[in-house]
Amino acid sequence: MTYTPPSHFGATLRLHLNENTAGCSPAVLAALRSIDRLDTAFYPDYAGITAATERWFGVPTGWVQLTNGLDEGLHVVAQAAARGRLDAEALIVEPAFEMYAACADAAGLIATHIAPGPDFAFPLETLRRAITPATRLITLTDPNNPTGLPIPAGAIEQIALEAPGAFVLVDEAYAEFSGRTMIGPALDRHRRLIVGRTFAKAHGLAALRVGALVAHPETLALIRRLLPPFSLNICAVRALAAALDDRAYLDWYVAQSIESRALLYAFADRHGFRHWPSEANFVLIRVGDRAAAVVDAAGVRGVALRDKSAAPGCAGCIRVTAGVAEHTRACLAVLEDVLASRAN
Numbered sequence: 374m375t376y377t378p379p380s381h382f383g384a385t386l387r388l389h390l391n392e393n394t395a396g397c398s399p400a401v402l403a404a405l406r407s408i409d410r411l412d413t414a415f416y417p418d419y420a421g422i423t424a425a426t427e428r429w430f431g432v433p434t435g436w437v438q439l440t441n442g443l444d445e446g447l448h449v450v451a452q453a454a455a456r457g458r459l460d461a462e463a464l465i466v467e468p469a470f471e472m473y474a475a476c477a478d479a480a481g482l483i484a485t486h487i488a489p490g491p492d493f494a495f496p497l498e499t500l501r502r503a504i505t506p507a508t509r510l511i512t513l514t515d516p517n518n519p520t521g522l523p524i525p526a527g528a529i530e531q532i533a534l535e536a537p538g539a540f541v542l543v544d545e546a547y548a549e550f551s552g553r554t555m556i557g558p559a560l561d562r563h564r565r566l567i568v569g570r571t572f573a574k575a576h577g578l579a580a581l582r583v584g585a586l587v588a589h590p591e592t593l594a595l596i597r598r599l600l601p602p603f604s605l606n607i608c609a610v611r612a613l614a615a616a617l618d619d620r621a622y623l624d625w626y627v628a629q630s631i632e633s634r635a636l637l638y639a640f641a642d643r644h645g646f647r648h649w650p651s652e653a654n655f656v657l658i659r660v661g662d663r664a665a666a667v668v669d670a671a672g673v674r675g676v677a678l679r680d681k682s683a684a685p686g687c688a689g690c691i692r693v694t695a696g697v698a699e700h701t702r703a704c705l706a707v708l709e710d711v712l713a714s715r716a717n
């Protein structure tokens with residue numbers, strides 16, 4: 374498939390929020406343009422799009438709940454975990470997506486942050502020891518944001534077994550890039566295991582707000598009681614339908630992202646910067662004390678990057694989105710320029 378990505382000339386190249394740098398599939402835009410007057414006037418019906426999403430994930434009817442972005446899903450799972458308890462605790466494995474702490478706080482959960490092991494080793498033993506009878510929510514990200522690293526095989530099910538009173542939320546926002554998922558028989562074996570997905574990243578629908586929770590229907594029933602009846606607007610519904618129908622576009626974008634990861638690794642190797650092999654659409658690179666200055670200087674030159682220095686274990690690290698290869702090349706030209714001018 375041939376596809377021409379939009380030119381970012383004259384605008385900021387946004388590589389700081391792991392967005393799709395090419396934008397959505399052209400088929401999504403056509404679907405949005407075809408929305409008519411009555412479509413906008415009627416409350417949306419989710420039966421068709423929910424069934425299409427269940428087929429996409431290969432799960433039976435009743436196993437998917439669409440949400441207004443995965444962020445809404447994270448909020449509602451935290452609320453379900455806190456419901457009716459004053460002492461409910463959440464465990465958050467660091468470095469973590471910032472929304473987990475915000476959602477725990479909003480729901481009134483007491484959050485305990487689990488530090489990563491050396492070199493971001495998954496802290497399975499620390500996490501197991503932190504589980505108490507009051508643990509109601511454990512949030513895990515696979516592959517992790519901001520490291521791009523996977524959770525070791527078997528760890529998620531072990532945690533679910535040892536914390537039977539907790540929702541174990543596995544955030545798979547980047548699963549299209551990793552090619553791995555917990556969606557499958559494990560969700561039947563562990564009824565409180567919930568997989569979170571988003572169509573913001575690989576499918577390029579961040580501005581439309583569309584995510585999904587995938588879990589056993591018994592668990593989703595608890596979640597549904599807390600959701601408003603019309604979380605998704607009609608644009609999100611139509612966009613998702615079109616995006617799911619255009620697998621070629623997704624495949625093209627994932628291939629671009631993999632090419633971009635290799636370009637970012639090569640850049641880091643050239644400069645002797647520590648980096649981690651990423652299964653997602655971004656790469657974490659340790660540029661050292663100059664991280665903030667590098668991000669600022671790149672910003673002035675029109676490339677937005679993310680300084681992750683303040684996150685646990687991430688001192689001196691920047692996170693760079695790996696999107697369309699051509700965009701990554703443009704970013705690297707700017708970074709080389711920034712590093713060269715700082716060396717003088």
Ligand SMILES: *Cc1c(COP(=O)(O)O)cnc(C)c1O
Nearest residue numbers: 442443444470518546571573584
């Ligand atoms: C981007 C991101 C999300 C948010 O997804 P939305 O659908 O845009 O709300 C959730 N989790 C992680 C780990 C993310 O990086």
